[in-house]
Amino acid sequence: MTLAAELENHRTYLYRYALLQLRDPQQAEDVTQDTLLAGLEQLDRFEGKSSIKTWLTGILKFKIIDVIRAKQKEPQAIPPDQDDDTGLGPLEELFDDRGHWAAPGVSEWAKPEQAMNNTQFWQLFELCLQKLPLKTAQAFMMREIMGLDLPEICKELDVSATNGSVLLYRARMGLRTCLTEKWFNGETP
Template identity: 40%
Template sequence: MIHANVSVEVDQSAAKNIFQDAVFIEELRTQMFKFAKLQVRDNQLAEDAVQEAMFSAYQNIERFARQAAFKTWVFSILKNKIIDLLRKEKRHTSASQLEDGPNLSGEALLEHLFEENGHWQKDERPKKWDQPDHGVENEHFWRIFDACLDALPAKYGRLFMMREFLEMDTPEICHNEEVSVSSLNVTLYRARLRLRECLEDHWFQKEKS
């Protein structure tokens, strides 16, 4: 503990570096904006949420010496801001009012994937996903992940992101979105079916071909 003061000083200068690293901050800001936009679907609201999260983070900057820790933390602030926004805009667009959307959804999706007798259609059977050597291609993977999320019908995407990104629990989502528990579970199932198929078609199988 003798070195406590010294290490605090070191941390502070390191912390300042976080905001001096323009490339890091710009990338982080872009990433945060994309994340917020996907969920609130409004440029201005998303932009505001990112600004506010950055500002709160900046006020406590001395606690973060490492960029990675800072990034995790600023994202957790952003998630809470998004949850607040979604609660507030409840009256305007709850998932119960959103359409299932175009493309295959609902029953049509199930018919496409499964035979009448309830077994997988031959071509649609899940294949083994190799853990690809992501490495340099990581960024490419996340672009595909984004595209697959974007391709989900609005209602699926919204409920999926509430559950998986914002980690909201079932009673809260159901209350906020005015959907029943069973309807939430079915929608999440369909969202995962779609997402799974999209990732398999555009990433996991593509690597092999």
């Protein structure tokens, strides 16, 4: 198999990764194409110190950051029914009027080590991530997947450090709630 063919084999993974972050199929396809094109153009720079998938994911991260930066520069209309201040969406019922955690306790998570290796778990994780409000999911992806620091995340999302921390906290709690209900309580998809 040629190196170019191997690059193409990673298209689906790269597309799903981009779609989780950007939540726009067209933009996800565009950055996937840009990543594969950059990979082809830079094959001579690939030294083999990591897997091709890791190398392509690194390129993709920068392409996604570029798209997010471009979005931040564009003026965006906020629908009147969207409460942009909290960024909670359907997670609103998990917090009281003062923004404190109000949801019932989360049951024990059984054998998380096994779940980490399960493909169905990661499919469900992606679905849970997609259910989060956009800024909340973006903050989580920037921190946990792209490895950005809080100041970088806040700058990209144009939020204060406090709001950035709250977004990360709510993302973790939202994912925890979704995964607990849908996976760890035995309701696998």
